[in-house]
Amino acid sequence: MSSTQAPTQAAPKPAREGLGGRVVAAALGLFDAPMAWLQRALGLGAMPYAFLAPNVLFFGVFVFLPIAINLVYAVTGGVNIYPSQRPFVGADHFRALGDCASFLDPATCREDHFWRGVRNTLVFTFFQMIAMVGSALVTALVLNRRIVARGFFRAVFFFPVLLSPVVVALIWKWILQRDGLLNAALVAAGGEKILFLVEPTWAMAWAIFVSVWAHMGFYTLILLAGLQAIPADIYEAAEMDGTPPTRVFWRLTLPLLWPNLVVVLVLVLIRGVQTFDEVFVLTGGGPGTATLMVVQYIYETAFANPVQNFGLAGAASILLGALLFALTMLQLALARGKSKEARA
């Protein structure tokens, strides 16, 4: 890869030039001798395993081992963190989680916070999905038009995606507080102050809004990429035929965008079920338990409560994990269907 190579060469040009590249090369060069020795000692056939080893080690220690421990936690009791010192309790934790006089009323459940979390997460995910996909679709459609400064506007909608959940929550907490900007606007318009984060329904509505505000840009980007992949000549053909725009949207744009839309829908679902950060900082799960999510229940059961109940938290996270597994399978199946469609 010398610099004398003809510029017409198709091979990508390595980015070796520059200080950063040289530092990286030097750092990687430190492993030259030991890895060469390893190759001589074990042979070429062993090298892929050597390259895989560090990553596999990390996966094993920090993902697979914890999964196994979680299974043990879920069927053992007590407060000890070491699995060997925990008494076997069978399905007690699952029974405790499912101990409800009526599943429609969390107050009748033994673990009422878990069921409040489930109910809140369902409400949150449902409304957030509608708002998120709707606003991302509208934004992507607008950004896909021939507008000036498209790059700027795309960046505007994307910008909050990079903000940390804590920052997002604090920005909105400041606006929504009793003497905040929004209440000032309300009073100026002749209204009354509303305690947005103190009234349960408002708190949930704002939790959903803030989450949509923070993540909409990401989904807009995916949908915009999908819209831009639709070949322009299809639209030209429709125009020549004099197809009305409404029909073009319903018969062309929407069906062609459908695979991306489904992926976005499932992604929003998967992320929604795992909601924690922004809502936790914004409302702390309150007022009362009005915005308490399942993940917050798990976190508090395992870490924040005076008695750390790893067993109950483990059982709850296995249930959550099973749901996420099903959703991910759904996503993979849809993605496979999408690529098959693309090949056909």
Add this chain to the structure above:
Amino acid sequence: MKASLLTRRRAPGRLDWTDIVSYAYLALGVVMMFGPVLWLALSSFKTPAALIEFPPSFLPAAQRVVTVEGYAQPLELYRVRQPDGSVKEMAQIRRVGLQAQMVDPAAPAAAPVRVPIEAREPLREIAFAWSNYTEPLKAFSFGRFFANSLFVTVVATLITLLINSMAAYALSIYEFRGKTAALTMVIGTLMIPITIILAPVYLVVSAIGLNNSLWAVILPGAATPTGVFLLRQYMLTLPRDLIEAARMDHASEWRIYARIVMPLAAPALAVLAIFSIMWRWNEFLWPLAVLTRSEVYTLQIGLNAFQGELQTQWHYLLAMTVMTLLPVALVFVFLQRFITTGIANTGMK
């Protein structure tokens, strides 16, 4: 014409109502997306007194004060309507009920006059309360949190790039027994967010003795399945004959990886680096669970702790929030195109 807003079609050079609706939507978007951040930034420069004002003022402003001969404290300046209808700037000495005792700063020797408070109006000037920014640096360990976050972000990103690229190299260049199993394992881990293995990872980390150390934040998330995927897909597109030629020259496998494949994979590595920086700088739940001593708090955890403790000290909290968001904003300004194309190509964040 009703739904032409929904299509990309439009006569060139003509501005019809769908364009107007579009630009109105975009303008609303600018206000909705930037407005809250701008409001945060403006508010962070207000004094505590200005912050509790209702309705709040738009720009950070403070009441003008003046030092008057014969008075130890600086006095607040007001514009006072005189009985004869003229307006005069006067300094307030004290307020007694509905009356204020005021003095003319130009004539400090004259006897103070009593003015009904509704006849006076405060004189304000734009003033930035920089102390909101400088004081937390001294009074709280904000600098420490910042350094912790920086350390976590840099070290974790370097480890991630190294071990993910090694794994991606193995999974893209070689055929070997167990390759399918390894690939399945990567897909499998993709589905397991730390959310559902919080407690057992905590046990593993404590057993290794990393409790309350920054390594406890760095290590568990270092082997990202996303990264392996991203890099492998890219490495699969690299020309094989380069590698074969290097083997002919008796280059060791490590040298091929380090000197040929890594430089060629630089664009994919850059995308992963940006992702990793974003993940690490913003990470919340896991550090919240594992870091319990404030010396090892990252910015996000420190900020969250502050918002619990400092509910009444919004002036510090807002300034610290701005400082936490600033590095991200800078990264965004310079790498926006990189980030958005990276996300559009991978569908991940």
